[in-house]
Amino acid sequence: MKNTYKSLFLGIGTALATGASFALITPIPANTVINQAKSDTDNNAINLANANIASNDNPTILASNQRIEAQQPDRDKTIFYKVKQGDSISTIFNDLSLNTGDLHKILHNRKLGKQFTNLDVGKSLSIKVNSKNELLELSYKKDDTETFVAARKDSDFVIKIHSKPLETRYATAHVVIRSSLSKAGKNAGLPGNLTKRLADIFAWDIDFAQNLRQNDQFTVVYEEMVIGDKVVDTGDIVAAEFVNQGKAHQAVRYKDKDGDINYYTPKGEGMRKAFLSNPLDFAKISSPFSLHRNHPILNRIRAHTGVDYAASTGTPVKSTGDGKIVYQGTKGGYGQLVMVDHGHGYTTVYAHLSNFQKNLQSGDSVKQGQVIGYVGQTGLATGPHLHYEFLVDGVHKDPMTAKVTNAMPINKALQAHFKSQTKPLLAQLEQAKTTMLAKNGDQD
Ligand SMILES: [Zn+2]
Known part of the structure; x- marks a missing residue:
């Protein structure tokens, strides 16, 4: 396959x-709906019952001549207005001979009044008035998701946001x-x-x-x-x-019963491992781990007990695993180095550093990925690079090939839950591939 x-x-x-x-x-759950979201039905409620005339969701009908007036049996009418260059809400009120006192009431609404002052060209307003041309409702469709509606209530106006659900x-x-x-x-x-x-x-x-x-x-x-x-x-x-x-x-996402989200293999092994494969974000290996190498400066065969990464001075160096700094200082040819003890017999070393991370010192705990220093060329180095060592029970290993433990396999008690939660997601992945x-x- x-x-x-x-x-x-x-x-x-x-x-x-x-x-x-x-x-x-x-x-999505109701509480994540943006703002005081109303349903789409509410949004439509600002349109007239006469839906065949124009719908707020279909502003194209407005394009030709700025406004369309819809007659209501009770003589209320709704004016659909498309904002054009140079318009302001007051010029629009003037043009339509609407009461500017009403406009002031709307604009003085502390929270939402200002939504009606910055009208975008091309956006739609719908203005509902009664037979005496008194404003009943003003709504401004700001974008596809939000419409602001000011509705008359007694002598004042109440402003609401109508949002479509996310x-x-x-x-x-x-x-x-x-x-x-x-x-x-x-x-x-x-x-x-x-x-x-x-x-x-x-x-x-x-x-x-x-x-x-x-x-x-x-x-x-x-x-x-x-x-x-x-x-x-x-x-x-x-x-x-x-x-x-x-x-x-x-990899598949899994949210456990505590709400913690992590990624796992389909079998339930954590994607997150005890060690990062690389202490630098972007760098090239300039010299691999080798038991027989001609040392560039000493010019004799000597084991290279780590991996060298070429990188410019100042590049951040990350601790490849959770642990504790057990040494931070200068040591012969290593120059400035940091040594991290990760427990379970694992130790990592970062050498030739130009600087240590401020506020960190010997004895401090560090997290995987935390910056502990910066690339340099202190000690015996021909150019700026990071010399990275990986030790298991005190023996130097090639970090590229060393077998390391899995940081977080799925808890056995959660296996059934894991399977049921991830099955549909993996099915999606298979379907996508197909x-x-x-x-x-x-x-x-
Ligand atoms: Zn080296």
């Missing part, structure tokens, strides 16, 4: 089927990487930080700085917040597959 899938995917354009939204529209749906994308991950995401029209979040999820399994290859590809299912048909925000990635150098990695396959087939 994996091979078929792979070969069929080759040659897909990067922009294939991005953001294809389908299925599972999940209404819905969450799933969107999917399949992207083939041609040059860089961020470029591929951009070309595919993915929301700005989605590829970064994808990289964060797989950061422990894929070294995005070193090991990304052309034609690596990913399929992602993510949440999209929509109002009506309009996408207003991007939510979490809920499931993803990343194929790196032919190897497929999958859909992409079908589309690819059509294109060939």
Whole structure:
């Protein structure tokens, strides 16, 4: 299956089927609806019963001649007005011979009155008056999501916001990487930080700085917040597959019973591992771990007991795991170094630093990913780089290949809950892959 899938995917354009939204529209909980959201029905209520004349949701009808007047049996009428260049709410009131006293009452509403003062050209106002041309209701459709309605109540006006409900749906994308991950995401029209979040999820399994290859590809299912048909925000990635150098990695979001959200493999192993694969965000290995290396300065064969990353002076250096700083100072050829004890026999060393992180000292606890110092060339170094060592029970290991423990496997007691929660998300991922396959087939 994996091979078929792979070969069929080759040659897909990067922009294939991005953001294809389908299925599972999940209404969000009532308390997340923006503002004092009313239902869409309320929004329509500001239109007349005579819906065939004009609807607030269909402003195109206004385009030709600025306003249309709708007669009501009780002689109330509604004027639909499209804001044009140079209009202000007072010029509009003047033009329509409306009582400016009413306008003042509306504008003096402390919270919402100002919504009627900055009218955007092209937006719609609807103005309901009675037979004596007294204002009953003024509403301004600010955008697709919000309409402000000032309704007469006795001698004053009450202003309300009518908002359309926010819905969450799933969107999917399949992207083939041609040059860089961020470029591929951009070309595919993915929301700005989605590829970064994808990289964060797989950061422990894929070294995005070193090991990304052309034609690596990913399929992602993510949440999209929509109002009506309009996408207003991007939510979490809920499931993803990343194929790196032919190897497929999958991750699925899981919210446990305490509400904690993390990513797991479909089997329930945490994506987050005890150690980051790389202490720098973007850097190239300039010298790998090796037991026999000709030392560039000493010019003799000597084991290189760590990995060197070329990076410019000042590049932040991150602790690859949670732990405690056990040494921060200068040590011979290492120059300025930080040593972190991670417990369970694991120790990491960061050398040739130009500076230590302010406010951190020996004995302090650090979190995985926390900046502990900055790249430099103190000690025996030909140029700025980070020398990174990884020790297990005091023995130097190659951090690239060392087997490390999983930071957080799923609790056994939660397995059943995990399976039931993630099954539909993984099904979405499979469906997305199948859909992409079908589309690819059509294109060939
Ligand atoms: Zn080194």
